[in-house]
Amino acid sequence: MNEMNIAELLADQLEKLLSARVNAESLAILEAGGADLSLWQEIEEMGVADVMRTGADDAGLGWQDCAELFRVLGRHAAPLPLAETLFARRLMSQANLDIPEGPLALIDPSANADIQLDATGCLQGEAAMVSWASWATQLLGLARRGDEAFLFSVAASDVAARLEKCDSLERAPTSAVDFSGITPLAVVAMSDASQIRSGLAVMRALMISGACDKVVELAVDYANTRKQFGKPIGKFQALQHQLAEASCRAAAAEMAGKYACRELDNNQFLAGAAVAKYTASVAAKDVSRIGHQVFGAIGITDEHELHYYTRRLWQWRAEAGNERYWSEQLGNKILAAGSEQLWSSLTA
Amino acid sequence: MSAAYRFTPFELPPETVALRAEVRAFVQEEARQWNGWQIGHSWTGFDRELSRKLGERGWIGMTWPKQYGGHERSAMERYVVLEELLAAGAPVGAHWVADRQSGPLIMRLGTEAQKAKYLPAICRGEAAFCIGLSEPDAGSDLASLRSKAERVDGGWLLNGRKVWTTYAQDCDVMIGLFRTGFSEEHGKHKGLSQFLIDLKTPGIEINPIKDLTGESHFNEIVFDNVMLAEDALMGVENGGWAQANAELAFERSGPDRYLSSFPLLPLALAKLGESVDDPSIARDIGAMVAELTVLRQMSLSIQNQLENGETPLQEAAITKLLGTGLEQRMPGLIADIVEAQPLRRAGDTLSEALAYLIQVEPSFSLRGGTNEIMKMIIARGMGL
Numbered sequence: 001m002n003e004m005n006i007a008e009l010l011a012d013q014l015e016k017l018l019s020a021r022v023n024a025e026s027l028a029i030l031e032a033g034g035a036d037l038s039l040w041q042e043i044e045e046m047g048v049a050d051v052m053r054t055g056a057d058d059a060g061l062g063w064q065d066c067a068e069l070f071r072v073l074g075r076h077a078a079p080l081p082l083a084e085t086l087f088a089r090r091l092m093s094q095a096n097l098d099i100p101e102g103p104l105a106l107i108d109p110s111a112n113a114d115i116q117l118d119a120t121g122c123l124q125g126e127a128a129m130v131s132w133a134s135w136a137t138q139l140l141g142l143a144r145r146g147d148e149a150f151l152f153s154v155a156a157s158d159v160a161a162r163l164e165k166c167d168s169l170e171r172a173p174t175s176a177v178d179f180s181g182i183t184p185l186a187v188v189a190m191s192d193a194s195q196i197r198s199g200l201a202v203m204r205a206l207m208i209s210g211a212c213d214k215v216v217e218l219a220v221d222y223a224n225t226r227k228q229f230g231k232p233i234g235k236f237q238a239l240q241h242q243l244a245e246a247s248c249r250a251a252a253a254e255m256a257g258k259y260a261c262r263e264l265d266n267n268q269f270l271a272g273a274a275v276a277k278y279t280a281s282v283a284a285k286d287v288s289r290i291g292h293q294v295f296g297a298i299g300i301t302d303e304h305e306l307h308y309y310t311r312r313l314w315q316w317r318a319e320a321g322n323e324r325y326w327s328e329q330l331g332n333k334i335l336a337a338g339s340e341q342l343w344s345s346l347t348a
Numbered sequence: 349m350s351a352a353y354r355f356t357p358f359e360l361p362p363e364t365v366a367l368r369a370e371v372r373a374f375v376q377e378e379a380r381q382w383n384g385w386q387i388g389h390s391w392t393g394f395d396r397e398l399s400r401k402l403g404e405r406g407w408i409g410m411t412w413p414k415q416y417g418g419h420e421r422s423a424m425e426r427y428v429v430l431e432e433l434l435a436a437g438a439p440v441g442a443h444w445v446a447d448r449q450s451g452p453l454i455m456r457l458g459t460e461a462q463k464a465k466y467l468p469a470i471c472r473g474e475a476a477f478c479i480g481l482s483e484p485d486a487g488s489d490l491a492s493l494r495s496k497a498e499r500v501d502g503g504w505l506l507n508g509r510k511v512w513t514t515y516a517q518d519c520d521v522m523i524g525l526f527r528t529g530f531s532e533e534h535g536k537h538k539g540l541s542q543f544l545i546d547l548k549t550p551g552i553e554i555n556p557i558k559d560l561t562g563e564s565h566f567n568e569i570v571f572d573n574v575m576l577a578e579d580a581l582m583g584v585e586n587g588g589w590a591q592a593n594a595e596l597a598f599e600r601s602g603p604d605r606y607l608s609s610f611p612l613l614p615l616a617l618a619k620l621g622e623s624v625d626d627p628s629i630a631r632d633i634g635a636m637v638a639e640l641t642v643l644r645q646m647s648l649s650i651q652n653q654l655e656n657g658e659t660p661l662q663e664a665a666i667t668k669l670l671g672t673g674l675e676q677r678m679p680g681l682i683a684d685i686v687e688a689q690p691l692r693r694a695g696d697t698l699s700e701a702l703a704y705l706i707q708v709e710p711s712f713s714l715r716g717g718t719n720e721i722m723k724m725i726i727a728r729g730m731g732l
Contacts, residue, residue, distance in 0.1 A: 220730050240727035248666050255355040256642045262357050278638040328627050331634030335624050339617035343435050
């Protein structure tokens, strides 16, 4: 069996599992602080959380192979840190670190996380928002010392008392974490630390694209069934045009995410991630707006499932750099390279 | 059920690298003689001399069989040639329509005689084609067109009126859509046929229509008892609607649907230099480049599907809607960023190109099917 087949098979299995197990009720339980660890156990038994590990005995799937997995997670607003764990296990395997049992948390370096590694080997500083910190067995992040960057891992037990719960828009378990004075389990120098920021951005972009597809799907179903003025509201051109626009945005986010995966697989970290997260963040904003417009008041209620997806779209848009952040990064790169390089870089 | 689109990243094969360099060098040399106003015209600039030169180099009809003057190269090699020409704003209008859709249509449905007559001339850059679709009372609602072709002894008799036909005054041949069947009997989409019309045929009167720039790129064409030979029929009698529609995935997904304003961007970067301290400028530039990157990927993905014999009409409509949206926004945005005055004959390439593009960008979301028609197609595909 070739690699693409493994990846497609896993995405399909994951799709089936999440379709059967995740719904408004299970999401409500998660958001109320409950944890369905049995679902995580099933995920582990599938082996899907390990497929991006890159050791000699590992599947070693790349970003392109796994694009659909991340999209499936987004489409179902998956109530578990599989995306984070996939990427974190990849980073740990690349750094030859021992990978612990259980889910992992990844600290987003672009979101108010200024963590230093001091001369004694202790961490100093805090991260304002770490998703799934309370579920993780270890937390992975980036620390700086002067111009150097280090990947560090911290045992959950060492920071358990320092987790300060915060309510993100997603309402998944999220905490502020103060790392000051903690000695990491492992510290590894990174020659190019930008891959963490870029990997997180592409991961979120793909999840946004999945969630956008879901919102468009829900809105189309609703427009075809809800009747006003004697006909389904989806027969009104004003609505058709809005939904067509939403569909365009979702398609662009998918294309951008998949393109960025290829860039990451080629060790090109900035441009692809910038394109993906810019495009997906714009899509997140537009698709959620149009989704709510189509649903009207019922879409604003707690009872309706729409908000499980739109709140995540708003959350993920802001995480790992929003469209302003990434367009500025990309724009600065283009400006620095100069006019002569523009077309060659677009067609490279 | 909502639509699941097929957008798959496609990497250009390595054999395109040398070709790209060759085209780029050629275009750079030619570009010395183009002013900004001309560059702004892009694929609506009409220059027979340039088309002949491109024909000599084998860059027209690239994918067609050698027996018809083609070069049997891949669709992706052709794509590289197109995007290099468009990125520089080359005036490729004299062969663009023939290379993009008329030639492929003749290849697909033409008789042996039609292929032999037209295709080699297109490949040499010597046969300029236009498309006769719109009429005074049939625009977006194209199927309601009324110009007639009647079967008579020895051929077809054409009567009626076409309008907005681009460069008809300079072109050699039109592929026109005419009513050949009664709409009551066939349904209005079914009684239509396509014809190959030599524009020198007696009875054809071409009246250029001045546009808002002061130039005349489109025309009104009157057909007054125009007699065509039997073999002017293109493809199947009364099958013209389906034939014209099959061209649309090609017409709507190419690089000409997102690069029309592109030449402004390198000109703007050159003007800005490297020290830009306003982050909003970096953001605007980054956003444009991100959108261009995604559109190029979408367009390449569609080319790849077309090459494999698929007809991704939904994907093409999406790409056209997003692509023309970008090329429409670019002139105004870039003028603001560089604080340039749009001026014709300013001696400044950027000002001149802006002067043309700011005036014509409203047409980008009209030509090839309006935004509203694209949204209708997309909505239908979504199951609405």
